[in-house]
Amino acid sequence: MRLVLVLGDQLSPNLSALKKADKDTDVVVMAEVADEASYVPHHPKKIAFTFMAMRKFAKRLRDDGWQVDYTTLDDPDNTGSITGELIRRASNHDAAGVVYTEPGEWRLIEALAEMPLKSHCLPDTRFIATHKEFEDWAEDRKQLRMEYFYREMRRKTGLLMDGDKPEGGKWNYDHDNRKPAPDQVEFDGPLKFTPDNAVIDLVADRFDDNFGDLQPFWFATDADQAQEQLSHWIAGGLPKFGDFQDAMLQDQPFLYHSLISFYINAGLLDPLEVCKQVADAYDNGDAPLNAVEGFIRQIIGWREYMRGIYFLEGPDYTARNGLDHSRDLPDLYWGGDTQMNCLAQAVKQTREHAYAHHIQRLMITGNFALLAGVDPAQVHEWYLAFYADAYEWVEAPNVIGMSQFADGGIIASKPYISSGNYIHKMSDYCGSCAYRVQDKTGEKACPFNLLYWHFLDRHRDRFEGNPRMGNMYRVWDRMDAEKRETVLAEADAWLDKLDDGQGV
Incomplete structure (x- = not known):
């Protein structure tokens, strides 16, 4: 007999390791271990979600006839690591070996x-593109732009295709998906499910010092509940998802977002099946093309592309620091005092829900870290720790590449930076902020305004030749010299306060 390893983000009955195994002779091994729960200081909700979902999946396998050796975190025989548990179980069963599905982190692959x-x-x-397919697509390309890979995935899956042409005549409807925040949200958000209180108590006891609120806990923790959430969102949230997917509202953490990335990335939902259900909503006239295409692009385009980049670039990807940024991540990312309302809201939402949508991650917390020159390794660890959908294969390229430009431009053709104006346009955060988004200099000037120009000035040698950034430098150069000096001096003073731990 052999052991069959199932990890906490592999909770799918169609997992390749299960397909290869024999339920009459092989033993499934699943384990809650300290190494996986603490290699970064995970959000308590993320840990609780993983343990609850693992326990339910183990029961599902047993009900389906599998023998499952399951180790809980508080088992006195728990060795504390995945490899330790496999070695222990192999000894107990005199197993011939282990079969497992490739993990999504180099750390575990190597172990x-x-x-x-x-x-x-x-x-x-469970992914649409194999490693070889991505490697073949990337070979000999000067730029690995997601848009062109996405088109290949559309052709492969047939999603939103009219013969060999894209549905509606365009591949991408992103231009229609940039509306500012609506006056009100006409969707009641995600469904809320009853948690396993034994897991809640375990996580509360073991991880009470971790950043993040464990309760209230309402995530789906099995495939049926995850499907309920998907159906609920398709009916009520999808129709307006496209229009407002980039918007941010202070008292509306979810808006029209699906909140199913947790479930897809853990294996509770199949990504292609999700996309088919979303495409059916368009075919049935229940959702507009811009919303459906925008969502499907995130799944078969961006998600698959992130995985392709992660494995193509190799284990050293997370250590890259193409802009030589070295500032420590400030305390405000752990809820420390800040007068910047947009950052306070994004961090508060992260603390409460282990969730923030893509624009909050990219253009609030990520944008600030990039403008301030924070060490990208610290930014990477923060995102990996505190978002319930974060696994390194998908999180690292989003942070190291897309958000922090630390990979030198493999993913993004230019840094994703903005002044306060973008945040003002897409949110209601600025109206109740201590700083004034309209002020470019002075005591009340929005820090994003100061840091935006500071970033461009200190990285001029790197970016002034970038065709997508030339206009920014022309605007900077047209400013009065005295004003430029004021901007840089005030930005330096503001960063000094940040480094000194003063309230900013």
């Missing part, structure tokens, strides 16, 4: 490869 057991690693077939 399993070095394990003193005969093992067989299988590809993760």
